[in-house]
Amino acid sequence: MIARPHEHGFRVMDGFTRIVRLGEGVSVTGRLSDAAMERTMDALRMCRNKLREHQPARMRLIATEACRIAENGPAFLDRVKQELGIDLEIVDRRTEAELAVTGCADLIENTAQGALMFDIGGGSSELAWLDFRGGRPKSQGRMSASIRSWQSLPVGVVSIAEKFGGIDVTPEVFEAMVSHVSEHLRQFRGREKLRQMIANHPVHLIGTSGTVTTLAGLHLGLERYERQKVDGLWMKRAEVDETMKVLLAMPFARRVAHPCIGRDRADLVLPGCAIFEAIRREWPAERVRVADRGLREGILISLMDADRVRNRASRYPSRRTANG
Known part of the structure; x- marks a missing residue:
């Protein structure tokens, strides 16, 4: 999802959703299957194209449970980075819950x-x-x-x-x-x-x-x-x-x-x-x-909220910063 800040939140500029079942079979084998990884790579190519088109100023790209628990999860993310230039971050369960909230x-x-x-x-x-x-x-x-x-x-x-x-x-x-x-x-x-x-x-x-x-x-x-x-x-x-x-x-x-x-x-x-x-x-x-x-x-709101904090800090620097 790609969006820009708006007065009452954000306005979505583009988005893409596809069910890829990356975790299919992981509960049995402990590994991401070749078929699941290929489905995910196909979907991520679409995401890469949208990122290239819109050139977002800030982004956060995450992976969740399938990559957390799969033995070859980190290796798959290395492949994604090498082949597509997409650097995915595996977030922990607490972070995932907080972002959903x-x-x-x-x-x-x-x-x-x-x-x-x-x-x-x-x-x-x-x-x-x-x-x-x-x-x-x-x-x-x-x-x-x-x-x-x-x-x-x-x-x-x-x-x-x-x-x-x-x-x-x-x-x-x-x-x-x-x-x-x-x-x-x-x-x-x-x-x-x-x-x-x-x-x-x-x-x-x-x-x-x-x-x-x-x-x-x-x-x-x-x-x-x-x-x-x-x-x-x-x-x-x-x-x-x-x-x-x-x-x-x-x-x-x-x-x-x-x-x-x-x-x-x-x-x-x-x-x-x-x-x-x-x-x-x-x-x-x-x-x-x-x-x-x-x-x-949740990711978009968190990024934009952090930007607002930074913007306020730059507009009203601390006395120590202002005085050198």
């Missing part, structure tokens, strides 16, 4: 005293509990300072699909997926206190992932995916229940043909729903807010 922060209403954000990825899923009862950061770029607890689950849509299958998912298989994820959620620090806070205070549940946006598209009955209708949408608990029920009953061929799912996501959407369902059962909330945004937006 930053990217979604302006979906949190002023009346909220807290939020639970979750980002369902391919190889991992990040959760962050934000608590504003002691005060709320004024800058969206500093919203991660309110994180009270966070967790990176070693489960994502690709790893769940590889473990349980994603094509023919029976209700029994779906429940097994949910139980598997729930075991990991029990390790979340402060999970009981978070449950109490959700029960007694206005707390937002915010989901950012293809899983949640797909559910929103299905709920709205969209004939084609429309980001402006999905991003920021509130879904009630009963609406999520009903949409998941419809999706679970949908044969694989219909998932492939559905305009809000498609072939790339058809075998991943139910594993993603299982992760979402485990989160909903652990921390029941009356509604969830859908975010079609996340890491990329």
Whole structure:
């Protein structure tokens, strides 16, 4: 995603998204496969061309779970740098969670005293509990300072699909997926206190992932995916229940043909729903807010926020600097 600063955030100039499944098979072999690396290289060539076209003044290019855990992850990034001139940074799980929070922060209403954000990825899923009862950061770029607890689950849509299958998912298989994820959620620090806070205070549940946006598209009955209708949408608990029920009953061929799912996501959407369902059962909330945004937006906001700080510092230098 390439953007320029705007009065109320940023304006997107260009963007590119492709599902490459870089982590396909990593949970079994511990290595990135040749096929997955080639798919990723093809997508990165498109990114390189856009970078050459726009010549951004500042950029941050990151790699996440697949490259974190794969034995040949660093070697693959060396190849990317040598062949494409793209220098990718492997970020740790905490940084990934913070960037997701930053990217979604302006979906949190002023009346909220807290939020639970979750980002369902391919190889991992990040959760962050934000608590504003002691005060709320004024800058969206500093919203991660309110994180009270966070967790990176070693489960994502690709790893769940590889473990349980994603094509023919029976209700029994779906429940097994949910139980598997729930075991990991029990390790979340402060999970009981978070449950109490959700029960007694206005707390937002915010989901950012293809899983949640797909559910929103299905709920709205969209004939084609429309980001402006999905991003920021509130879904009630009963609406999520009903949409998941419809999706679970949908044969694989219909998932492939559905305009809000498609072939790339058809075998991943139910594993993603299982992760979402485990989160909903652990921390029941009356509604969830859908975010079609996340890491990329978080990176842009962080870069622009840092630029504003630097610009203020250059405009108002410290007395020591001014006096030499």
